[in-house]
Amino acid sequence: MRRKMRVASVVMSIIIAAGSVSGCGRSSTDSAASTENYSESVNVDNSYSESATDEGYAESASDETYAESAIEGENYYEENVGAAIETEEKSIGSADPAMAAECYEEDETSAEMYVPYEKDYNTESYEKPEENGYDLVASKPLSTFAADVDTASYSNVRRMIEDGYLLSDINPEAVRPEEFINYFSYDLNNPTGKDKFGITTEIAPCPWNEDHELMFVGMKTRDIDMSEAPDSNLVFLVDVSGSMDEPNKLPLLQKSLTELVDTLPGKDTISIVTYSGQEAVLLSGVNMKDKTKIKNAIDSMSAYGSTNGEAGIQKAYQIAEDNFIKNGINRIIMCTDGDLNVGVSNPDDLEKLITEKKDKGIFLSVLGFGEGNLKDDNLQRLADCGNGNYSYIDSLFEGKKVLVDEMGSTLVTVAKDVKLQVEFNPARVNSYRLIGYENRVMNDADFNDDTKDGGEIGAGHSVVALYEIVPQGSQSAISLKYQDKEKEEVKTDGKYSDEYATVSVRYKEPEADKSQLFSIVVGDKNFDEKGSENIRFAGLVAEFAMILSDSEHKGTATLQDIIDGYKQVENKDEYKDEFNQLVRMVAKRS
16 A cells, blocks of 8 residues: 555654755755756756756755754754644644655654554545436436546545545545546447547446446547657646655656657657746757657756746746647646645636637646645646646556557547537436536537537547436336326337437537537447446446445445456456456455
């Protein structure tokens, strides 16, 4: 498990008090020197690696300097804070846990004591609308939502489980079922001819409610060879504030970016903008062939200071506009924990800025990092406004998946403003519930309104949606006295008696302003009593999400049901196997 264990001592609690001002285990002089070296490195292209030399680091961390900082810390603490902390437990409670962990590890002479992760320091923020309930087809036959290919919720909750969280520790608002479902690959129909999407539909019994059925709707775009993709103008906007100074934040990002640099073709250009208390341009429009220069810039980044996110975003858009490629890929990829604590960091203000730039052809994707202060609500909102994806990177394995394996789908937009609208047949379906997509639900009238934004889908992307439906005649079906006449007319007419629903998709070409429409019917021919592996595995994932969020609609779903169901899955891969292990971890702790 990656659950952090904090090692504490009375002596080190004093050092931490000083470290919160001048840096962990360093004097204020060293901290200032580090800042000065960083400023120099970002202003001169050929000096990126000078500020990070082994000699400079060794001097800043020397035993003499470390001892001096400890004495300064003790004086500072006694003069400005008051009496010394009376117990080790109290000392741990007064310090930032991430800083404490780093400082404690450096002090080999301190008396060690292991303390569990302190949830009091968790300032992560999430926002999810109320869970979708059932809609009666007689009164609301249409279900409309924007496509969503984000996967951040799944990888973030995976991090929590691997860190040792109990079921009761997981914030229900962190669980977005559609992002769980869309994290995995499914055997979907490919597009044919000139079609933009391949569509896969299916209906099968619902595993957590025997009186209901599941309807599976999957869309897939064509894969792309990145060597044949349009030229790319990529701007990485990197948060280098003090909150990013943890192994699973900036260092993990640096390793992930290095993996990307090794795989991108030489025709692309890359820029790197960093922001903390102020923004800095490390690279601007550098050709991807100059991989050594790019890697040196990546290695030069170090974390310190506050987080002026708005200034960084404005600078990144300026650089993107300076290197704009007509008919190419122009995208900013923001890498942060989302803790924007300086400048105009109100999401409403940033939303307006990002939306304006999106309309000019510069899209924004977001990569989230870290724990304890992750601002998931901010990051999700920014990505949605920028016509981009939101992914959470919790390991180098995930970094490679997002930045290397799926880079084509992340970068190459094949359809924008994608919306789905499902019309249910009242003769066959009594009521329905869309599983997830709460923050993507749209007004039915917005489906035909081209001024209303939908979602963006990239090359090789797939989008899956699940509906839990209540068939007519089931025990839980609601009977209406006056509306049932229309339902009976459909039955006796026979024209649509074998249809469950019609799925319509509206989308725009990447450079177009007018949308296109196509539809497909879901009928009796799509019903399968046993269910394909697509719908069975998607159902298992949906069950897990509902259990984690304590959904009122989870019915008879249990963790053991998921474990047993996975044994029947034949087409497994490393991601599905990992899913099974996560379920087992949660079950073992329950």
